[in-house]
Amino acid sequence: MSGDSAASAPGRSGGRPGRPVGRKATGSNWGRLFEGGLLEGGVQGSPVIRLFMRWVRRPLLPVMRLWRRNIQLKVVATTLLMSLGVVLLLGFVVIGQVRNGLLDAKVRASQSQATGGFAVAKQQAEQDVSVTGDEDIAPEGHPSQSVIQWMSDLVASLSSGGQGAFDVVTLPAGGESGSGRGPRASGEVNPTVSVPAELRERIDSSTSPAQSYTRVVYNDDKESQPALVIGKQVNDPNGDPYQLYYLFPLTQEEKSLSLVKGTLATAGLFVVVLLGAIAWLVVRQVVTPVRMAAGIAERLSAGRLQERMKVTGEDDIARLGEAFNKMAQNLQLKISQLEDLSRMQRRFVSDVSHELRTPLTTVRMAADVIHEAREDFDPVTARSAELLADQLDRFESLLADLLEISRFDAGAAALEAEPIDLREVVRSVVSGAEPLAERKGTQIRIVGDQQPVVAEADARRVERVLRNLVVNAVEHGEGRDVVVKLAAAGGAVAVAVRDYGVGLKPGEATRVFSRFWRADPARARTTGGTGLGLSIALEDARLHGGWLQAWGEPGGGSQFRLTLPRTADEPLRGSPIPLEPKDSRRNRGLDDAGLPRGGDGEKSATVPVGQPGSGSARDPFPLPPAAVTPTADPTALPGSGARVVARSGRASGSTRMTPGTLGEAGAPLGGGGKDAAARRPSEDAGDPARRTGDEGPGDESATRDAERDGEASRGR
């Protein structure tokens, strides 16, 4: 029932922070959870975590933003990462191969060297057996001095063949020691440490040569080196086994390998950097036209239809450019065709109206002459003459309205604004409506005319709007009083015309401004309105950058409010008069709290306010702010017809205004639409009066108003 209330009830949404209505919990899908949650502030949980997340996020945000927005960065970064991976893999493979190759050669050379050495050792031992055969009598376990000497000689002679290329080590077999044949080594090699124990065991347990990698440790200050060690168990002249090792330092190979590694790393780095640069260049080639296209598309959509892309070459980018240009051209063509069509149509309407005027003038004059002479006619003809004259009046006013509308449509309506006192206009309108009011038994009261209500406006248009509103109110007021209220506050002035007649059904508050709209098609057309009055009034209001809005409840009457900026070109942010009057049934709900309410009141107890469609929601006043749950029904958002768009040459998208709400004392609390709401905090800071009211302008009030479908101003 009360769905027509378009203004937020006073106190309803007070003090609520203007959270965007559309924001909901982060979505169910993970991507959104991540993006919307982690990165955009949807993190739920303890304040500490949230604070921490914010702290972490803040420096990252620009980077993330850049990452999301910059495809070039993405491609270059991905290319860098991937080429780095490829280069690393390649490097490892190459290095492995080189090392294997180097070592294989070394091992083969070393093996042949060692084998030769072992043969020499064996040969020498056999030779010396014959030489030292006599001394074989020496007691077991005490090798003769000659064997010890022999072994030292052996080591010296074996190692002499390869100064620096290898070293020779002998170790006693089986780990025995103290036999006098202690470890010997050439070239300051520490024999026991340099030969791994595991190799020694292997040599002990077999007679074939074995090899291993190790590090050669020197007794002097020389650094230890990686080396290949090949060993074999050999017999000395006494026939006792001992271990003979060849140690081949891998210094050279190490050097070669590190050289290869260094080369590879340098090359890899260059490759990666070059690939990145190439990717950057290549992507730039693609991205630059795309960015150009995006920029031009933006300019196109901003209305600069003659913008075109520069096309060079015949590649895909050029084709994109050509296609884009073709699209733009077709678009331009179509738009200009439509514009022409629209212009022609408007012109046609205008011309028709004008062409009709000359014959109509003749008819009019003829009818008047006949009408003047009707007393001389018989009753039937006389009545016909009367009907003729009356209907000509109606025809005339219809034609005039049509012409006026076509003038608005053509954008030919010009505002001749000068400072006027709206009280004068209201008084003249009211006095003009007095005869009609007397016939209807209605009394018209003017409220709020103690102080001047001055605004820069076109007096002729404002008078037309107000005459329309007042006459409508009287005609639909069913004989009850009509109250015309004036107020000025902030940068706005307002005139509200309140009647207590049949009111408006839900949804009608927006439709009343439609052309040729009638509340009830079945209702007899008793009043001779043209059906264009309110449409023209709305256009007049719009021309001023003002609002014309309606509120109504079935059976409870209606209120039409005209809000104008005090000075032309000043955007409206609120109206000094709440759209829903204080004496609406809903607002009286509180005052009559103890009294049984009508059907409306009963429902109010159960139906929460703000539900779209629950037109009869009437809630106690004042409602705790939290109880208002703004929903994001897109059809209910401002823009579904619940606003007036200022016409004055600004881009319509950015200057939409939604009706605001106002404090009871007339302080402008109301905000404009979303844009205005977004700006509000700073603006309000300078205007304490705006804060004193308990009525929060906020988006949700506007939204809810629209949801209630009671908002009457119409946007197109």
Added chain:
Amino acid sequence: MMSFMKGRVLVVDDDSALAEMLGIVLRGEGFEPSFVADGDKALAAFRETKPDLVLLDLMLPGRDGIEVCRLIRAESGVPIVMLTAKSDTVDVVVGLESGADDYIVKPFKPKELVARIRARLRRSEEPAPEQLAIGDLVIDVAGHSVKRDGQAIALTPLEFDLLVALARKPWQVFTREVLLEQVWGYRHAADTRLVNVHVQRLRSKVEKDPEKPEIVVTVRGVGYKAGPS
């Protein structure tokens, strides 16, 4: 002076039906209408008939109404009432600036037309001898002359009426509505552009520097008043 003959009216209109209807109405009111349908012949007809008032349709074949208006105004101060189908700012203002005293938008009621014509012819009644001063101008109301330093300034009857209305009450600020009523004879407020345009025309004739008016002074937000004598 014209008690029997209320006035000759030249109707310049190409629509024969409307012209005929205008003739019927005007004759019914005691005027003496004569007709011309072509803009090119309008001036010749004007010279020939010497009407007291011209009803001029703005849209004419041949010379258009604006041009005809300008030509007539160039040689006579006779009242000109335009008939126009367009009440748009530009058309009306151009018409008024070309010298028309008043305009009436089609479709109009016969009574409205007659009232406008009467208002424009009203000043033909004998005025009382009266001498007025406004700024450095001397106005002889009966003699219908305005002089500055003995030099006569040519004004149309309407401009003269406007000046006289202001000069008679130099202490009073006239709103445009009041001037419309007093000078044009509108009973309720109409298009205030009429006043604006004619004040401009008047200033261009009587002011030494129309940019800095001293005779007809604008009172911002209210209207006009006579400059100090």
